[in-house]
Amino acid sequence: MNTSLIEIRLKRITFEAERISSFDFVSADDRSLPGFHPGAHIDLHLQPGMVRSYSLANAAAADPAYYRVAVQREPDGRGGSRWAHDKLRVGDTLWATAPQNDFPLDECASCAIFFVGGIGITPVLPMIRRLDAIGREWRLMYASRSHKETAFTEELRRIDAGRGRVCHFHDSEPGQRLDISATVATLAQTTHVYCCGPTRMIDDFLAATQARNPATVHYERFSATQQAAMEGGFDVVLHKSGARLRVEPGKTILDVLLDNDVTVPYSCCNGVCGSCRTGIIDGQADHRDDFLSDEEKQANQSIMVCCSGARSKTLVLDL
Template identity: 50%
Template sequence: MPDQPLNVRLRQIRQEAQDVVSLELVAAQGGPLPAFSAGAHIDFLLPGERVRSYSLVNDAAETHRYVVAVLRERDGKGGSTWLHDHPRVGDVLQVRPPVNDFPLSADTAMSVLIGGGIGVTPLMSMVRQLEREGRAWRLHLAARSRQHAVFVDELAALDAGRGLLTLHCGAEDQTRMDMARVVADAPADAHFYCCGPARMIDAFLDASAARPAAQVHIERFAAANEAATAGGFELVLQRSGQRIPVAPGKTILDALLDKGVQVQYACSAGVCGTCMTGVIEGEPDHRDEYLTDEERADNRHIMICCSGSKSPTLVLDL
């Protein structure tokens, strides 16, 4: 089954930058792992029913390992802290097979990659693929300091002195990224890939507003909107007929899990698409960053981790 969890063994854990470690994973029983494409992520199934998504940073041509990088999030919900403090080399962990919501476009003349902090991780596999295929690229990486810049030495090696990598360390040497200039300097047919904190993504979307939408690609860490927790509506599960009230302070996902309804979820922030659920009747209150404007207007799907309901009843395909 495609969603069947994989048992992987931790082969190496390494400090990559301040508060960032990389985890190298191999199949627990040996042999190849499911293939992935540049920009893909895997979900870790952690204790306490926590699920956390991390981008694969190694070359997609490799089938013997997965490599991810984990930033210790001081204000997070504990998933990154657990991955920093508990696993040891040789331990077996569970992950879901790779999924790609941030793929490279095929046969583009130029790819301009823009990363902020740990947002460089999906761009790493993209650079490796572009290099392997002999395709043109430029990477702009923003970090608090060189000590906080993840994989900068590996990227410099891939650059090989060609000037394709620009490191912007605003707090260290005041070379803040001029997002408008980065976009304006790119060829008209360039494709852009941006991953980083909300403020960077918003600045990028403003700067690239005049570019064709098909050439602008983003991956967020978190939704731009707050999750819908007002409650006060009822869920109807179409397949079972079960009716579940959503109380104030709860999300749809909270209400379902409280009643023992088994649903898939990962980021809990409306950005990964794992929890996308069909809508039979009712009007969702969309709060995600995954669906397009057209898909939200159709009201045929909802991200149950963060979205709510504008109608008193919401009938879901569950």
């Protein structure tokens, strides 16, 4: 087992909303868990070949007593959420990465507004707790399908404490749809805006904030906006060993690397987390991810091997 992984034990499962449960993990050997900042996630190794990223929902701390993740059961997903809901039991042990953060909170902003859809509330909970702790202004615009599908309502009520900072929007109720564009239009340019939710919400958010200072705009996607490159028909050359691997149709670069016992970090397999970022020595990538910026894609110096392919017949990777 990779020694960089942490062995954790499931201590508690809590029903949070319809199809959503939270899972609290403690250290399996009573050692201290690595600390984390708001917005961080861990990668859970649910079973061989099944690694999933989950945001941490408990209050950020330098020495946390536990890690809490929330999982929404997706019947038509890739299987990770179904496995977690159907197979995980209190007392089970798993391996996980130390917390990583691709969605950090800017604590210097005097005011922050959060636009959240469904399970996207997870990374935002420690953010608003932190902003409360340091005396910053914030508001939460929380959209979900219905009241019964809204997670962490009691916790949010306690955090809000009657201040009116938490606004709920339920798509199933007339006149309750969240209008991101109208809300953003009322905000001062110095206000930092955050979004975590499904693809459509992120797209609406980016359209509404395109005229704002990019330094004040923060978001995290659940999944990529493009299909993974699986057309195949090219070779991958490993620069360090010289090995040449054929990527056949129906396979991603990551599939081929793993099939040939090439060790490479990976997590989401959707091109959004950045875990599998790999350097390019030569060749032209077909970028399908939502992690690299347009400038980084144009520079063609790295590739997300989980979802991107090649426009050239050969792609030489820094592996």
